[in-house]
Amino acid sequence: MNRVFITGASSGLGAALAREYAARGATVGLVARRRDALDALRAQLPNPERHPVYVLDVTDRAALSAAAADFIARCGGADIVIACAGISVGTLTEYSDDLAVFDAIIATNVGATVATFAPFIATMKAQMQAQDTPCRLVGIGSVAGVRGLPGAGAYSASKAAVRVYCESLRLELKPHGIAVVTIAPGYIDTPMTKHNAYPMPFLMTPARFAARAAKTIAAGTTYRVIPWQMGVVAKLLRLLPDVLYDLLFVNAPHKARKAAKAAPEAAP
Numbered sequence: 632m633n634r635v636f637i638t639g640a641s642s643g644l645g646a647a648l649a650r651e652y653a654a655r656g657a658t659v660g661l662v663a664r665r666r667d668a669l670d671a672l673r674a675q676l677p678n679p680e681r682h683p684v685y686v687l688d689v690t691d692r693a694a695l696s697a698a699a700a701d702f703i704a705r706c707g708g709a710d711i712v713i714a715c716a717g718i719s720v721g722t723l724t725e726y727s728d729d730l731a732v733f734d735a736i737i738a739t740n741v742g743a744t745v746a747t748f749a750p751f752i753a754t755m756k757a758q759m760q761a762q763d764t765p766c767r768l769v770g771i772g773s774v775a776g777v778r779g780l781p782g783a784g785a786y787s788a789s790k791a792a793v794r795v796y797c798e799s800l801r802l803e804l805k806p807h808g809i810a811v812v813t814i815a816p817g818y819i820d821t822p823m824t825k826h827n828a829y830p831m832p833f834l835m836t837p838a839r840f841a842a843r844a845a846k847t848i849a850a851g852t853t854y855r856v857i858p859w860q861m862g863v864v865a866k867l868l869r870l871l872p873d874v875l876y877d878l879l880f881v882n883a884p885h886k887a888r889k890a891a892k893a894a895p896e897a898a899p
């Protein structure tokens with residue numbers, strides 16, 4: 632598994648996964664919007680000249696498809712594709728300004744995951760037929776997608792959608808030998824979680840997360856929560872009846888809104 636394509640590679644989990652795979656000798660396609668951050672990351676990787684950089688917005692499907700085609704042409708295929716780009720901010724349905732934020736979260740977290748995988752599937756099918764090389768498509772979910780959290784309707788919905796979408800895709804591609812892996816991070820110490828103004832149990836470093844994620848991906852595990860302690864919490868949350876869940880989480884702290892000073896839309 633020496634050809635790895637990663638979106639959201641400029642920081643956080645994506646950058647950590649890029650470092651992990653580059654250290655293992657892989658050629659890593661680095662995808663994100665910020666060229667300066669991607670160039671800085673590539674300079675830190677072993678054999679930086681081996682790792683192509685693609686500066687684009689993952690919601691630009693044409694640009695993403697072109698990057699995938701270039702990576703396949705350069706490397707002769709792809710072994711692992713990780714859709715890691717994501718947005719994590721709070722939303723409240725009553726605020727009109729949050730509707731655009733909701734759309735952006737769904738487009739980036741869900742739509743771009745589909746658009747990231749799509750250009751690679753035909754190539755991976757051909758690889759499996761020709762040489763039975765293990766191929767992995769990896770979706771990044773979240774424990775926030777297990778149950779809906781107050782103030783995080785868009786984020787929770789998007790991550791629940793990623794999990795269910797990857798489950799459907801897994802069944803579609805299983806006959807072809809392509810594994811679809813869903814990884815649900817708990818709290819990882821990244822720029823995305825820095826703004827969380829509440830306790831984050833079992834907080835993990837990005838490097839530790841990446842090492843465990845790479846092991847999960849190599850095994851072709853269908854679904855894994857990292858760290859495992861949050862996996863236990865997730866299983867318990869699934870089992871809670873709604874009345875008890877509501878009682879426990881109705882006053883849970885909210886994610887910060889992007890437009891926190893905006894006024895709610897007036898009722899007609």
